[in-house]
Amino acid sequence: MGARPVLVDATSVPPNRGGVARYIAGLLTGLHELGVVVDVVAKPEDVAWLHDAAPSHRYRVAPSWTRSRPLRLVWEQVGLPGVLRRSGAAVLHSPHYTFPVTRASRTVVTLHDATFFSDPAAHSRLKGAFFRTWTRLARRFARATVAPSAATVAEIDRFGVPARRPTAVAHLGVDRSVFHEPGxxxxxxxxxxxxxxxxxxxxxxxxxxxxxxxxxxxxxxxxxxxxxxxxxxxxxxxxxxxxxxxxxxxxxxxxxxxxxxxxxxxxxxxxxxxxxxxxxxxxxxxxxxxxxxxxxxxxxxxxxxxxxxxxxxxxxxxxxxxxxxxxxxxxxxxxxxxxxxxxxxxxxxxxxxxxxxxxxxxxxxxxxxxx
Structure with a gap:
């Protein structure tokens, strides 16, 4: 893959480290196990945790004010492109729907869920509109998109969301050091x-x-x-x-x-x-x-x-x-x-x-x- 090929934006890790955090940490661990080294940018409080999970990667620290979700989304558009440039990476991975629109042609975006389309009542009106919009933008403008299941891809396709190219399926994994038969x-x-x-x-x-x-x-x-x-x-x-x-x-x-x-x-x-x-x-x-x-x-x-x-x-x-x-x-x-x-x-x-x-x-x- 060449030197410094990929930058993974891990700033979407939530404070409780649930949800998308499990995916980001698992993916970085899997890349580490494969011997594939990437650059990772994360909030200050998450760098040590992610490094412990996957120590071979190169970690960069995002500004502390990205702890605020609205400010993080602003930084994603105006600050993250600079991190991508300084890293020398050819590809940016945005693992949670949103991405810097000016770097869309270099970005892989993960789309986790199709229920924003198939079951909008299960989400707040604002949340549903937000994630439907970013799903459409990612499918139309991103270099590539990834989803965790064929069912998710099929649902997004069923609702007629235009795609620059087909969304790839990458099933998630399970951390066997955590989830195993208890004694x-x-x-x-x-x-x-x-x-x-x-x-x-x-x-x-x-x-x-x-x-x-x-x-x-x-x-x-x-x-x-x-x-x-x-x-x-x-x-x-x-x-x-x-x-x-x-x-x-x-x-x-x-x-x-x-x-x-x-x-x-x-x-x-x-x-x-x-x-x-x-x-x-x-x-x-x-x-x-x-x-x-x-x-x-x-x-x-x-x-x-x-x-x-x-x-x-x-x-x-x-x-x-x-x-x-x-x-x-x-x-x-x-x-x-x-x-x-x-x-x-x-x-x-x-x-x-x-x-x-x-x-x-x-x-x-x-x-x-x-x-």
């Missing part, structure tokens, strides 16, 4: 840390609580199964008002049937997912469905939906349901009643399938696009 001691430690009685099961949901994740339907389904283990919801509260009301009222009280754990430390996630009796993710639309993959890699028994990209991840190794409360309740009841051998076979198939999704493979596809 009995790790599950016991998770129980102790969160006030869960020994040998008590739980049902897990992991993800930002937003309308398309169908958390109110999941809560209603769970309430219809009085003998089910408690439902533990982990993740930030987004813009689903009904879910916010339910989870705020529930709080995080040990022994209750519904608990909102909030953000969990990343080192606890494999025990949370792999130690659960069932991991439920009843989303109506995903650009990829990383929580499903992470649960599979953690040896979780997953109940999810066939919507958009999720079947590309889950294949025949997870259980599918429609996203309504009655359907979720029926599927969940059946899984809770399954013979342990049936469950063990499903979990083993899911773990084998998850092993095929690596950040090195994701990075290799990106290298093809950069070239």
């Amino acid at each position: 009995a001691d790790e599950v016991a430690a998770f129980r102790t840390a969160h006030g869960i009685a020994p040998d008590t099961d739980w049902i897990a949901f992991l993800g930002t609580v937003e309308p398309r994740k169908q958390v109110p339907a999941l809560v209603a389904a769970h309430r219809g199964l009085p003998d089910a283990p408690p439902l533990l919801v982990a993740g930030g509260l987004g813009w689903d008002d009904e879910a916010r009301r339910l989870l705020t009222a529930a709080g995080d009280r040990p022994g209750e049937s519904l608990r909102h754990l909030g953000y969990l430390p990343i080192e606890e996630l494999h025990a949370f997912l792999g130690g659960a009796r069932v991991v439920v993710y009843p989303s109506t639309g995903e650009g990829f469905g990383l929580p499903v993959l992470e649960a599979m890699a953690s040896h979780g028994d997953v109940l999810t939906t066939r919507r958009l990209a999720i079947p590309e991840v889950g294949g025949d190794a997870v259980t599918y349901t429609e996203p309504g409360a009655d359907a979720i309740a029926d599927a969940l009841a059946a899984m809770l009643a399954d013979d342990p051998a049936v469950r063990a076979d499903r979990v083993a198939r899911a773990a084998r399938r998850a092993a095929g999704f690596t950040w090195a493979a994701c990075a290799a596809r990106h290298v093809e696009v950069y070239a």
Whole structure:
């Protein structure tokens, strides 16, 4: 690829290092594993974290005021082109929709999600308009675009978004150092840390609580199964008002049937997912469905939906349901009643399938696009 060929703009990493941060860190790790060295520009507080994940790359520090999202978007247009020029890179990778329009012909842009088109009600009006606009600009003017699933590309195509050239598909990976089968001691430690009685099961949901994740339907389904283990919801509260009301009222009280754990430390996630009796993710639309993959890699028994990209991840190794409360309740009841051998076979198939999704493979596809 030549000397200093690519500059990756990592300034879109959010403060909680969730969401797009997982993609950026995973991609940089995969490039590191392949021996492909790139330049990376990041906010001051993210440089050390990214360097620890992928130490072979060359890191540059963005101005501290890029911590402000509006100012970061301004800097992207007026400051990032200078960083690109000084780096000597031939290609800029903008990994989260937006990019400097004056450098579009040198830019690869990642488009993560098509639900801004297919399910606009799942997003605020401003957010939907913003990301639809940048998706259209990227497809029309960028050197290349990348998406995490064939379903996302198909949805963008279905809505007639013009494309300079076809969008490439690069499935995401899973960090096996974080998401793997937990030991009995790790599950016991998770129980102790969160006030869960020994040998008590739980049902897990992991993800930002937003309308398309169908958390109110999941809560209603769970309430219809009085003998089910408690439902533990982990993740930030987004813009689903009904879910916010339910989870705020529930709080995080040990022994209750519904608990909102909030953000969990990343080192606890494999025990949370792999130690659960069932991991439920009843989303109506995903650009990829990383929580499903992470649960599979953690040896979780997953109940999810066939919507958009999720079947590309889950294949025949997870259980599918429609996203309504009655359907979720029926599927969940059946899984809770399954013979342990049936469950063990499903979990083993899911773990084998998850092993095929690596950040090195994701990075290799990106290298093809950069070239």
